[in-house]
Amino acid sequence: MxxxxxxxxxxxxxxxxxxxxxxxxxxxxxxxxxxxxxxxxxxxxxxxxxxxxxxxxxxxxxxxxxxxxxxxxxxxxxxxxxxxxxxxxxxxxxxxxxxxxxxxxxxxxxxxxxxxPRVDPEEEERQRAEEEQPCSLCQHYKSQLEQQQQHTARLQREAEEMKKRLHKLSKMEKGLQMFLYEDQIRALTLAKRSRRAVWSHDTVLTARKIRCAVGVKGYEFLRELGYPLPSYRTLCNRLEPKMMMTTSMQEDLADLGLGIITACNSPEGNGTGDEGLIGIMT
Structure with a gap:
């Protein structure tokens, strides 16, 4: 060295x-x-x-x-x-x-x-006990964190269920669009026999064909089942009358609460039902 x-x-x-x-x-x-x-x-x-x-x-x-x-x-x-x-x-x-x-x-x-340095065994044991003793504030925050995690998990499950329901409703809507118009699909969400429904011209023409095919009673039976169709009065009011009537005659019928419906063999009909007749609806 x-x-x-x-x-x-x-x-x-x-x-x-x-x-x-x-x-x-x-x-x-x-x-x-x-x-x-x-x-x-x-x-x-x-x-x-x-x-x-x-x-x-x-x-x-x-x-x-x-x-x-x-x-x-x-x-x-x-x-x-x-x-x-x-x-x-x-x-x-x-x-x-x-x-x-x-x-x-x-x-x-x-x-x-x-x-x-010499460590007192009792002091060392006391320090170890203090370190192992859980903090009350930490326990409170831990409990809050667990509650938030459970709430988040529940919301995630609800979101997944809503996605599944939305997918099913989308498929149902696509199926309804194959034989119903948009106004008919919209009418399904309204109360039964609601007067707020606004019917398109295509829906009125289709409803008239259905009435001519199944008759008045059959038509009303379909409406009772919940099929989205305009009322018989609306159907008569929306169709143009084929009779040559004066203005005074139309006013008299209106005062009596009567409506005119054209025959099913008219150019707008389908050739079935009560051909050659012109009905007056009360």
């Missing part, structure tokens, strides 16, 4: 001197270099001997694994034989040590093991 790195010092372990390596902490290492008046970068083999440390820098009881004296964790060398030296950095101000990596917790900067 090499000797002491301090200027004008040739001590080594061969003459029974204990050597200490430079600390890893950059701040403390800089203090060692300034005090020993050396401008160099210490290597892992660089050491300072025990003669450069005051007695106050050694721990009283602790010993290194080799049996030598042990430096304090914040020890700083101040004893150097240098001509006209500048003022050394005194160790009375103890700076807080920087946290060291976990792998170096049990090994000191000077190459010997540090003493582990």
């Amino acid at each position: 090499g000797g002491c790195s301090a200027p004008n010092c040739s001590n080594s372990t061969t003459i029974g001197k204990q050597l200490f390596r430079f600390p890893k902490d950059p701040v403390r290492m800089r203090k060692w270099l300034v005090n020993c008046r050396r401008d160099f970068a210490p290597t892992p083999c660089s050491r300072l001997c025990q003669d450069h440390f005051e007695e106050s820098q050694f721990e009283e009881i602790a010993r290194s694994p080799a049996g030598g004296r042990k430096l304090k964790p914040n020890a700083i060398p101040t004893l150097f034989n240098v001509p006209d030296p500048p003022s050394p950095i005194t160790p009375h101000v103890v700076l807080p040590l920087k946290p060291e990596p976990e792998k170096d917790l049990n090994v000191g900067d000077h190459g010997y093991a540090r003493r582990q």
Whole structure:
């Protein structure tokens, strides 16, 4: 092993001197270099001997694994034989040590093991119990989170059910469009015998053909079942009369509440039903 790195010092372990390596902490290492008046970068083999440390820098009881004296964790060398030296950095101000990596917790900067602080078993058990005790606020937030998750899951299930129902309704609407007009499909959503239904001309013509095919009773039976068809009165009012009537006759019929419906063999009919007749609806 090499000797002491301090200027004008040739001590080594061969003459029974204990050597200490430079600390890893950059701040403390800089203090060692300034005090020993050396401008160099210490290597892992660089050491300072025990003669450069005051007695106050050694721990009283602790010993290194080799049996030598042990430096304090914040020890700083101040004893150097240098001509006209500048003022050394005194160790009375103890700076807080920087946290060291976990792998170096049990090994000191000077190459010997540090003493582990004695931990009271009761205090350790109490700290462990406090860490294991659940926080009331955390439990409250956890309960709220679980409720929100359940609510979200329920909404997702309802959304999936609504998507399925919407798909079924879309298929039903496409099927209705094959034999019903838009106004007839819209009338299915209204109340039975609702007067708010607005019938298109195509629906009125189709309804007239149905009436001629099944008769008045059959037509009314279909309406009772819920088939979207205009009323018999609406059917008569929407069809143009084929009789040549004067204005006074039309007014008289209107006052009596009578309507005229053309015969089924007219150009707008389908040739079935009561051919050759002109009906007057009451």
